[in-house]
Amino acid sequence: MKKIFLYPFWLRFWHWTNALLFLLLIASGLSIHYSDPKSGLIPFRISILIHNISGILLSLNYLFFFIKSLITKNYKHYIPKLKGLFDRIYIQLRYYLLGIFIGEPHPFETSPEQKFNPLQQITYFFIMGFFMPLIIVTGWLLMFPELAPDEFLGLGGVWPMALLHTITGFILSLFMFVHIYLGTTGQTLSELYKSMITGWKLAFEEHHQVYIKPTKPYKKKKLLPLVFYNPTTLAGALISIFSFVIIVFLTIVELFSENPNPYLGIVTFIVLPTFVIFGLILVIFGALKENRRILSAKGAKRQLPVIDLNNPKHQVATIVFSVSGLLLLIFSSFGTYKAYEYTDSDQFCGEVCHKVMEPEYVAYKDSPHSRVGCVKCHIGPGADWFVRSKLSGTYQVFATILNKYPKPIPTPVENLRPSQETCEQCHWPKHFYSEKRKRYDFFTSDEKNSEYQISMLIKVGGGSPETGNNDGIHWHMYLANEITYWPADRTRQKIPWVKSRSLITGEETVYIDTSFKFESKTKTPPKDELRRFDCIDCHNRPSHVFKQPNQTINFFLSSGKIDKTLPYIKSIGVQVLENYVRSRNTAFENIKNYIYGFYKEYYPDVLVQKEKEIEKAVHELYNIYMRNYFPDMKxxxxxxxxxxxxxxxPGCFRCHDGKHVSPTGKVITNDCNACHIINYQKPPSGEEFVSSTGLNFIHPGGIDKLLQKQECYTCHGPQAQQKIFMPRIATASK
Structure with missing residues (x-):
């Protein structure tokens, strides 16, 4: 026995520093991810601080190791020789799993020329060459998310980085614990640890030459048939086992985590099971290939392996594969159910394709249907629509990964399940009755943000033939009526042809838009493009509304979230949201600069006196923007x-515009009182108007007569929005 010097001081210093930083990162990382921020393993803020500082030091430590390894050529010890690699790995793996427990000598004795055995070499090669750089890079991107790519494989850049960071952290943590255990496998429990402190290691001279490069594997009794002892089968087994261990770990994490990472389910129940199956395929493929090789060597004819239950090896193999198959079946059933459950979750729908579905998901979370699962409306019950949705979803996944999706996502959704099978499971038209009182608070775009109040009765209507209540807005959904229409555009904003049919009398009436130019002289639309009118034709965005800025600021002024005494805040608020915000990343800065700049130039006294109110207004306008504007997805x-x-x-005016006329001269009404009755008005003048039978609408701009000739959206719609507010601000500025 003799002492050999293996580890110089710089390497030992790096090793123990790395170990300490790893322990700090594991403890702080667990506290950050899986603990209550108020009472975690380590206080949350301290965990963040420890994790960030340790991560920075780990990066510097790795850089030191990398440079020093290049200078001293230490890196050569981490590069395995490819020739005979699998055989050497098998020998070493067998020693760790069996030989070490029955007193066999180590097959690869350590020397200054060969510090690591083959299994260590291949492990350290991937740890130091791949996983360490990966966790460092993703860590820095999470610390400075503005540096992260806007998207990665079609997904929002930060979420994939977080997922990669978490999985890599788990792999490195697993490596560290295995590494600690293997550190006890020297001649004594502490021998290998002492060598990493002193740099010196004991070596057995008599075994030095025998076991460094063995010429052939040990011929010990094998538990399984020879066909399973080959590199392909071994690699497949390792892939399956390793993937399965990670699945178990991530499943436990998901069970105990209140808010799991949205990508965790994909990795746990979709990606990793694929690797398990791939590994098992490799096991079988390797066994068949090895069987073919053995038969070829013997000169025998090709034949499938024979199972002989009288052979002890075959007995063991049968038991192993039967038990493994049963466990695989059980876990596959569980995994399949979890995969089905996860792909039906709101988190999967809204957060996995983060960039693509972010607008819809943000709007959904703020909608009246936020407690109704996405699949309840988009898929509904039954296997038929489930299969359709998954087939459609497969294309969407590839479109997302390849960045081939349109912007904005086109609507309405084609081939959406009829609302009778989804919406009407909760909202039953047969029981829509009476009127609903609704109050609106409007604010004009003048200096005082003059308030205009209006209250009206909305004629909800509905009913059935039994009740006879068949008027109001839901007359369209009255069970004795059937409305069919032809949309002239994909968005269904132009409807030049409408047919009403009574299911009681069978009477049909066709209404044609007199201003529309039909290609056919008979003014008959293609039959395959006709659509049965249902809930979605009016409630086209029941859960995904992007609110109009005018409307939203009115509400914020009315509720006191924005101070209505700030001069022109309504007007400049709409203007900055519509015209001056460049992106979501710079939204707050753009809004703040514009609002503060306006008051600094034209109302400096107000800026001083109401600085807190202006600051609050900036924050509220920012919230409005982040809720309703998504430039990347348009x-x-x-x-x-x-x-x-x-x-x-256009909304109601798509049909109720007074231009849809039947051959007999019957016109689809555009009478305002058909759908709502105004019973209270308080215009900016302060005068109040009250009537139980209905009032004529008084427009605050004094254009009441003009309203008889044009629709509301002509001035309040998208194309006119900028024209309304820009001149008023310019005038006010002067």
Whole structure:
């Protein structure tokens, strides 16, 4: 026995520094991810601080190791020789799993020329060459998310980085614990640890030459048939086992985590099971290939392996594969159910394709249907629509990864399940009755943000033949009526042809838009393009509304979230949201600069006196922008009009415009009182008007007569929005 010097001081210093930083990162990382921020393993803020500082030091430590390894040529010890690699790995793996427990000598004795055995070499090669750089890079990107790519494989850049960081951290943590255990496998429990402190290691001279490069594997009794002892089968087994261990770990994490990472489910129940199956395929493929090789060597004819239950090896193999198959079946059933459950979750729909679906998901979380699962409306019950949705979703996944999706996402959704099978499971038209009182608070775009109040009765209507209540807005959904229409455009904003049919009398009436130019002289639309009118034709965005800025600021002024005494805040608020914000990343800065700049130039006294109110207004306008504007996906109220009402989009006026006439001269009404009755008005003048039978609308701009000739959205719609507010600000500025 003799002492050999293996580890110089710089390497030992790096090793123990790395170990300490790893322990700090594991403890702080667990506290950050899986603990209550108020009472975690380590206080949350301290965990963040420890994790960030340790990560920075780990990066510097790795850089030191990398440079020093290049200078001293230490890197050569980490590069395995490819020739005979699998055989050497098998020998070493067998020693760790069996030989070490029955007193066999180490097959690869350590020397200054060969510090690591083959299994260590291949492990350290991937740890130091791949996983360490990966966790460092993703860590820095999470610390400075503005440096992260806007998207990665079609997904929002930060989320994939977080997922890669978490998985890599788990792999490195697993490596560290295995590394600690293997550190006890020397001649004594502490021998290998002492060598990493002193740099010296004991070596057995008599074994030095025998076991450094063994010429052939040990011929010990094998538990399984020879066909399973080959590199391909070994690699497949390692892939399956390693993937399965990670699945178990991530499943436990998901069970105990209140808010798991949205990508965790994909990795746990979709990606990793694929690797398990791939590994098992490699096991079988390797066994068949090895069987073919053995038969060829013997000169025998090709044949499939024979299972002989009288052979002890075959007995063991049968038991192993039967038990493994049963466990695989059980876990596959569980995994399949979890995969099904996860792909039906709101988190999967809204957060996995983060960039693509972010606008829809943000709007959904702020909608009246936020507690109704996405699949309840988009898929509904039954296997038929489930299969359709998954087939459609497969294409969407590839479109997302390849960045081939349109911007904005086109609507309405084609081939959406009929609302009778989804919406009407909760909203039953048969029981829509009576009127609903609704109050609106409007604010004009003048200096005083003059308030205009209006209250009206909305004639909800509905009913059934039994009740006889068949008037009001939901007359369209009255069970004794059937409305069919032809949309002239994909967005269904132009409807030149409408047919009404009574299911009681069978009477049909066709209404044609007199201003529309039909290609056919008979003014008959293609039959395959006709659509049965249902809930979605008016409630086209029941859960994904991008609110109009005018409307939203009115509400914020009315509720006191924005101080209505700030001069022109309504007007400049709309203007900055519509015209001066460049992106979501710079939204707050753009809004703040514009609002503060306006008051600094034209109302410096107000800026001093109401600085807190202005600051609050900036924050509220920022919240409005982040809720309703998504430039990357071109998602906003202009590209996604809401068909309920007619103030900001054609809506009701798609049919109720007074231009749809039947051959007998019957006209689809455009009488305002058919759908709502104004019973209270308080214009900016302060005078109040009250009537139980209905009032004529008084427009604050004094254009009441003009309203008889044009629709509301002509002035309040997307194209006119900028024209309304820009001149007023310019005038006010002067």
């Amino acid at each position: 998602a906003n109220w202009k590209n996604y009009p809401v068909n309920i009402g007619h103030l900001y989009s």
